Amino acid sequence: MTRLYHWSFDPAGRLVRLCLGEKGIAFESVDSAPWSPHPDVSRLAPGAVAPALVQEGPAGHIIAIGTRAICEYLEEATDGDHLLPLHPGDRAEARRLWAWVEAGFEQVTDNLLTERVMQWVRRDREPNSEKLRRGAHALRGRLTFLNAMVERNGFAAGRQLSLADLAAAAHLSAVDYFGDVEWRAVPDLKEWYARIKSRPSFRPLLADRLEAVRPSPHYANLDF
Amino acid sequence: MTRLYHWSFDPAGRLVRLCLGEKGIAFESVDSAPWSPHPDVSRLAPGAVAPALVQEGPAGHIIAIGTRAICEYLEEATDGDHLLPLHPGDRAEARRLWAWVEAGFEQVTDNLLTERVMQWVRRDREPNSEKLRRGAHALRGRLTFLNAMVERNGFAAGRQLSLADLAAAAHLSAVDYFGDVEWRAVPDLKEWYARIKSRPSFRPLLADRLEAVRPSPHYANLDF
Known part of the structure; x- marks a missing residue:
C-alpha cells in the first residue's frame, strides 16, 4: 500500500506523482493543501509538510517527506525505470x-x-x-x-x-x-x-x- | 586527484568539506568566493557555481556541482563511513x-x-x-x-x-x-x-x- 499526501497544483506533489507514475506504482491520493494541511501529515514527523509518502512494503513501514527524500527513496528502493542515469x-x-x-x-x-x-x-x-x-x-x-x-x-x-x-x-x-x-x-x-x-x-x-x-x-x- | 572549488565561509562549501573529511578524501582546495568566482567554475557546466568538485577516479572524470550532487556522489561512489543510514x-x-x-x-x-x-x-x-x-x-x-x-x-x-x-x-x-x-x-x-x-x-x-x-x-x- 502506497499513500501520497499532496495538493494537485503544488509542483512538489506533481514531481512525486510523475515519479510514481514513471515507476508504475499505484497509490492512494490524499488531499493536503498548503493552506489546510491534512491532520495526518503533521503526525508523520516533526515539522512535516506535504508531499508525504507512506508505504507498507518489503522494507517495512516507510515514511518519506519532501521531494528529495521521496524521489531518492523511490529511485533506490523500488523497481521500474531509472530516473537518474547510471554513470x-x-x-x-x-x-x-x-x-x-x-x-x-x-x-x-x-x-x-x-x-x-x-x-x-x-x-x-x-x-x-x-x-x-x-x-x-x-x-x-x-x-x-x-x-x-x-x-x-x-x-x-x-x-x-x-x-x-x-x-x-x-x-x-x-x-x-x-x-x-x-x-x-x-x-x-x-x-x-x-x-x-x-x-x-x-x-x-x-x-x-x-x-x-x-x-x-x-x-x-x-x-x- | 580531487579538487574542490569553494569559499571557506560558505555553508554549502563547508558541508562538502565535512563530507570529504568524514570520507577521508584528501583534496586540493581552490578559492571561489560568491562575489569573485574562480573562472574555472563557470566553464564546468552552464550556470555552475561553487561548491564544485572535480575528481579523476576509477569512474573517469567526474564533475559534481552543488551540495546535493556532490554529497550524494561521495556517498554512492566512494568508500568510507556512510553518511546516510542504510534502512x-x-x-x-x-x-x-x-x-x-x-x-x-x-x-x-x-x-x-x-x-x-x-x-x-x-x-x-x-x-x-x-x-x-x-x-x-x-x-x-x-x-x-x-x-x-x-x-x-x-x-x-x-x-x-x-x-x-x-x-x-x-x-x-x-x-x-x-x-x-x-x-x-x-x-x-x-x-x-x-x-x-x-x-x-x-x-x-x-x-x-x-x-x-x-x-x-x-x-x-x-x-x-
Missing part, C-alpha cells in the same frame, strides 16, 4: 539540475503561482500585480536557461529523461494551467514539453482541474 | 532533514551571514540592521527546531551521524564565527555541536580565519 558523473549533473530547478523556481512559485492560487482560494481578493510581475520575470529567466539546456542535451541534464526533467515539467505544468508560460519564446523547450506531456505518467496531472477556473486552452493539449 | 525509512528521514536545513537556513544565510560577510568585503559599508534582525530571528527558529530534534534523537535525524547533522553544523559554524548563535538557549544542540566539533573532519573549518575579523571567543573551542 556517477551523469547522476551528479542530473541532481545539480534537479536542485537548480527546485531552488530556481522558488521565486516563480512564491510570487506567480501562489498569487494565482490564492486568487482562487479567496475569490474576493485583488491580485498583487507587483508579485505577478516579479514571478513572471523570474519565470522568463528560468525558461531561457532550460531552453538552452534542452537545446544542448535533448533532455535537461543529458540524452535521457531524469528527475531534472520531471521537476522542471512539474513546475511548468502548474503555471501553465493559468496560461503563464510563453512557449513561443522557447521553441526547444516547447518541443521537450510536448514530449514529456505525452508520457502516460503525465495524464493524471493534465486531468487536474481547479473548480471554476478553466485551464489555459493548451493545458491538456498534447499537440499545442 | 530506506531512515535514509528518507535524513534526506528530509538535510533538505529542511538547506531550505530553512536560506533566510539566515541571505540576511545574517551575507550581511556579516559583506561588511567584511566592503569595510566602509554600514550594516543593514533590519537584515541582521530578520536573520537573527530566522536563526532562533531553526535553533529551536534542531534542539528538539537532537533532544529526541541524539543526532538530527536519528541515533547516527548523517548529512543532516553535517549540513546543520556547516550552517551553524559559519554564523558562529561571528558570535551569532545563542548556544545557552539550546542546551541539547550545544552538546550535539560540541560532539560534532570534536570530529577530525571539523578541524579545517575551525582553523578558517577572515583577515582582520576575529572569530567569536568560543569559535574553535571544543569545550565551549
Whole structure:
C-alpha cells in the first residue's frame, strides 16, 4: 500500500506523482493543501509538510517527506525505470539540475503561482500585480536557461529523461494551467514539453482541474 | 586527484568539506568566493557555481556541482563511513532533514551571514540592521527546531551521524564565527555541536580565519 499526501497544483506533489507514475506504482491520493494541511501529515514527523509518502512494503513501514527524500527513496528502493542515469558523473549533473530547478523556481512559485492560487482560494481578493510581475520575470529567466539546456542535451541534464526533467515539467505544468508560460519564446523547450506531456505518467496531472477556473486552452493539449 | 572549488565561509562549501573529511578524501582546495568566482567554475557546466568538485577516479572524470550532487556522489561512489543510514525509512528521514536545513537556513544565510560577510568585503559599508534582525530571528527558529530534534534523537535525524547533522553544523559554524548563535538557549544542540566539533573532519573549518575579523571567543573551542 502506497499513500501520497499532496495538493494537485503544488509542483512538489506533481514531481512525486510523475515519479510514481514513471515507476508504475499505484497509490492512494490524499488531499493536503498548503493552506489546510491534512491532520495526518503533521503526525508523520516533526515539522512535516506535504508531499508525504507512506508505504507498507518489503522494507517495512516507510515514511518519506519532501521531494528529495521521496524521489531518492523511490529511485533506490523500488523497481521500474531509472530516473537518474547510471554513470556517477551523469547522476551528479542530473541532481545539480534537479536542485537548480527546485531552488530556481522558488521565486516563480512564491510570487506567480501562489498569487494565482490564492486568487482562487479567496475569490474576493485583488491580485498583487507587483508579485505577478516579479514571478513572471523570474519565470522568463528560468525558461531561457532550460531552453538552452534542452537545446544542448535533448533532455535537461543529458540524452535521457531524469528527475531534472520531471521537476522542471512539474513546475511548468502548474503555471501553465493559468496560461503563464510563453512557449513561443522557447521553441526547444516547447518541443521537450510536448514530449514529456505525452508520457502516460503525465495524464493524471493534465486531468487536474481547479473548480471554476478553466485551464489555459493548451493545458491538456498534447499537440499545442 | 580531487579538487574542490569553494569559499571557506560558505555553508554549502563547508558541508562538502565535512563530507570529504568524514570520507577521508584528501583534496586540493581552490578559492571561489560568491562575489569573485574562480573562472574555472563557470566553464564546468552552464550556470555552475561553487561548491564544485572535480575528481579523476576509477569512474573517469567526474564533475559534481552543488551540495546535493556532490554529497550524494561521495556517498554512492566512494568508500568510507556512510553518511546516510542504510534502512530506506531512515535514509528518507535524513534526506528530509538535510533538505529542511538547506531550505530553512536560506533566510539566515541571505540576511545574517551575507550581511556579516559583506561588511567584511566592503569595510566602509554600514550594516543593514533590519537584515541582521530578520536573520537573527530566522536563526532562533531553526535553533529551536534542531534542539528538539537532537533532544529526541541524539543526532538530527536519528541515533547516527548523517548529512543532516553535517549540513546543520556547516550552517551553524559559519554564523558562529561571528558570535551569532545563542548556544545557552539550546542546551541539547550545544552538546550535539560540541560532539560534532570534536570530529577530525571539523578541524579545517575551525582553523578558517577572515583577515582582520576575529572569530567569536568560543569559535574553535571544543569545550565551549
